[in-house]
Amino acid sequence: MTAVGPRAREGGARGPRGTAPQGYDPHAFEPFAVTVDLAVFTVREGVLHALLIRRGQEPYAGAWALPGGFVLPRESTELAARRELAEETGLPDDLVAGLHLEQLRTYSEPDRDPRMRVVSVAYTALVPDLPEPHGGGDAAHAEWVALGGCGQLAFDHAEILADARERIGAKLEYTCLATSFCPPEFTLGELQQVYETVWGTVLDRPNFRRKVLATPGFVEQVAGASRLTGGRGKPAALHRAGPATALHPPLLRPEGRQT
Amino acid sequence: MTAVGPRAREGGARGPRGTAPQGYDPHAFEPFAVTVDLAVFTVREGVLHALLIRRGQEPYAGAWALPGGFVLPRESTELAARRELAEETGLPDDLVAGLHLEQLRTYSEPDRDPRMRVVSVAYTALVPDLPEPHGGGDAAHAEWVALGGCGQLAFDHAEILADARERIGAKLEYTCLATSFCPPEFTLGELQQVYETVWGTVLDRPNFRRKVLATPGFVEQVAGASRLTGGRGKPAALHRAGPATALHPPLLRPEGRQT
DNA sequence: GCAAAAGTGTTCGTAGTACACCCATGA
């Protein structure tokens, strides 16, 4: 081991919080920047969209990038992710506060940002279609962009986005997360469309219906309410997300899985 | 947003790699340290063990801690994890090089290390029982400690270890990772013991056997070879890990799953 | 009436579970 720092070659120093060990100067070496990146998804008209920001400066000027930013000195990465999401996207505060934010993984290739060493912790979130983002006070303008229609993404954000999509797909199998894509009241058809959109497959409606209703606490029917979906057809009963979070037995997608 | 840095409030600077954006001084603020922590498991005599290091200095002097250390300026976290593993544990180089290292998640609570701000990326690995670790050149001494017999762990390492164990358990269900716990040649009974040890359950031998053999590429029988396992009983056929990595249909543990 | 979407019922095959049973070895 050659690193100099708290747990490597400890100098034996202790002391009040924030005091570095003896022989260790926090400012002596090229520092790491720690950032968060956000892969936020929604389903719009049967197509998966991601929340992206158009870059104004080099590098990657003009390209789409994931929202994100620096972690503050007294912030956890999750808190930073929530703050950035509120600031950069203009999503309603209550929505952001109640959001399920999932840590995806950390990206740390030394040259992932050509300007300096940046280690980035990626988070994923799912939101219903409703809110139309408008840039935060910082003139950042986030937009929903259909996956596949975003050209080359900045930095390694294409990799992050792909990893996030894969994770979301896997999570739908064994959690109740799909309801996060839906408005407070939704039809089973809409819920099914979430699965079909994320997985890119077609599901059998009767079987899907049974699976969902057979899982206690997944959805709860809203008494008496119904809504027309496609303009035509029988009005569908409305449902709310239930208290359950896990889904067993899982709702497996038709094809295989991966590591 | 208040952070000053590359993607926050970009000053429009560009330039050769490593040059910070205009108006941004990498040394101007209290830096983040970026470290890796390793949760390395093995199965010994039917008990799950973790590779731990006894701390010599405060804080947490005398407590067990996960192996780990600082990420170097030109290193990815995965590379750092592999290097630390080799250095601190004395495991054979070829074993470390071929090891499956899985990124668990990143721990970033501001006060997780009382000395300074440390963001740590945790990795998990599985190794067979064979190698007996002996401290690296750095006088660090890693030991296999049975889970449950390690008292209070330093920092938030108990949380990391618990998360790692849970992840391992889940991974066994739908990947071929269990063979990583086994020596190059192993019996199906030994493989089953891996599952039973990690999951803490008992499995039906005939059914386990069929599941494993029915998955193409999971294990390959070593022609003609056999070995006595418990001193008594019929010698068991030997197997090698096959080329497959995923396991579908999955090998589900008896009880439920979680988010 | 027709198209479209919701909702119900039924059949069939596969895969997991729970066993009973035989085989090979050491003490």
Place this chain on the structure above:
DNA sequence: TCATGGGTGTACTACGAACACTTTTGC
């Protein structure tokens, strides 16, 4: 020959896949 662990066979059950069919709405 008994205990121990490896290996095979089989019946039962449950759940998912596939598909036919009814219901309610707009045009």
